[in-house]
Amino acid sequence: MRFVDEAEIRVEAGDGGNGTASFRREKYIPLGGPNGGDGGDGGSVYLVATENVNTLVDFRYHSVHRAQRGQNGMSRDCTGKKGDDCFVPVPPGTIVYEATTGEKIGDLTDPGQQLLVAKGGFHGLGNTRFKSSINRAPQQFSKGSAGEHRMLRLELTVIADVGLLGMPNAGKSSLIRAVSSARPKVADYPFTTLHPNLGVVSVDDLRSFVIADIPGVIEGAAEGAGLGLQFLKHLSRTGLLLHVVDIAPYENEISPVAAAQKIIHELAKWSDELVNKPRWLVLNKIDHLTDDEIQPYCQTIIDALEWTGPVFLISAIKNQGTQALMYAIMNFLEEKKLQQQEQPRGPL
Template identity: 85%
Template sequence: MRFVDEAEIRVEAGDGGNGKASFRREKYIPLGGPDGGDGGDGGSVYLVATENVNTLVDFRYHSVHRAQRGQNGGSRDCTGKKGDDCFVPVPPGTIVYEADTGEKIGDLTKPGQQLLVAKGGFHGLGNTRFKSSINRAPQQTSKGTPGEHRMLRLELMVIADVGLLGMPNAGKSSLIRAVSSARPKVADYPFTTLHPNLGVVRVDDMRSFVIADIPGVIEGAAEGAGLGLQFLKHLSRTGLLLHILDIAPYQSDETPVSAARKIIAEVEKWSDELAEKPRWLVLNKIDNVPDDELDTHCQAILDELDWDGPVYKISALKNQGTQELMYAIMDFLEAQRNSLEPIADEPV
């Protein structure tokens, strides 16, 4: 399914039903008095976070959502039926903005969560409501109020525990394929990933986490170059960033150190909050370096970067070192969830 992370929709709540003006007309009951009922309330529009929806693409083709109008009141003090509410399914992680003003209305983060975005109109009053000791036969009624009409901008931010960060062709898609059932496109050229991919990593029967792969970030992404700017926001909700570094890049003019520095610079330009997230360095494609040169090659990269955080050496393509990395991530995330201070693993 095509990934779409922004859409505009129009929501229209139902109008309230009008009140009824009528009088009781029965044989042998003279001067029966007013018996006009109230109208029904208009239906409201709700957005509902739904687990089996993972894209906003449907809103490109179905952009108007209406709730039902309330029925008018009837004779014999019959109240009109309330209009049915309209429930619009959206993916968890959807942020809702007023399209015209940019005001944030709400954030749907958990499956089943609902957000009222357009309130139905209030019902009108029948003439029974206006009866008094001095007005025994009122003709007065009131109309239902209009329901709210709004233009909304929906923005989807992928909810994942771990985000993959790196240059194009660093091996992010290969890693997510190796450790989960997600099947993003993989090829020997850059920019094979054009939209975020989510994968569920199960380390055992009872423990799992969600990992997100976004398009590769290039120099100038924070100013709009490439696809990275559009999707860097999806990493803001992750608990851990994996900085995937190709230790044998395909471009002769690009070194692992220069590639790493470009990524770090773009993340810092984009968001201080994102730059401060826990970040591990993952040295990928170790199968492209001779075994007797691997340790020296990796250490040189770490020394030049002055890196003192956790480091893992893997080959996503050959599935080397990936299992150990996933177990370490699971331990880290569990420590975060339990509000404990995570203990950084020693570099390997």
């Protein structure tokens, strides 16, 4: 399935049904009075976060979503039927904007969550509503109001606990394959990952987290170079970033230190929020070095970057050091969750 993370749709709520002007007509009751019923309310349009939907690709081919119009009122004080609501499934993680103004309408994060995006029109009133002691045979009735029509821009950001960040061919896809059941493409050329991949890492039977792999970031990604601009936003919801660095690049590629510095620079240009997220350094492909070379060589990279945070030495392709990394991540996420629960709540 093609991964699409942005789409524009038009939503049209149903108009309210019209009221009706009617009078009771029965034998031996010459002055039966008004009995025109109200119309039904128009149906509304809701977006619903649905667990088995993971892309916005369907909206490229089905971009207009309409709710049903309310039924007109009828005689004998019969109210028209309310129009059926329209429920539009979207992936969890969908942010909804007004397309014309850019105003944020809502954010659907949890499966089953609903967001009203177009309210149905109000029903019209039948002539029964207008009768009074001085107007016993009213002819007037009201029409239903129009339902809302809106253009919406949908933006999908994947929901994951951990995000993998790095240059093309740093080994991010190999890492997610090694620690989860996700099977992204792995090859010896850049940009093998063309869309985000999610994997569930099970540390043990009752402990797990979700990890996201995005396409490699290159210099100028924040301005639109490569695929970085399109997918950096998917890291915004993660609680931890793993900065994966290839310590054994090909001869024509930049050094590990320069590669890591370019990533940090692009993060800073993209957003302060992203560059300030907790970020761990993961030096990958240590299998290219001998046991005696690993520690001193990796230390030179750490020193050159002036890195003060956690550092992990792994070989994703050999599954070396990955288990210790996953356990450390699980402990970090659990401690963070515990801290959030212990924080005092503000006044209601």
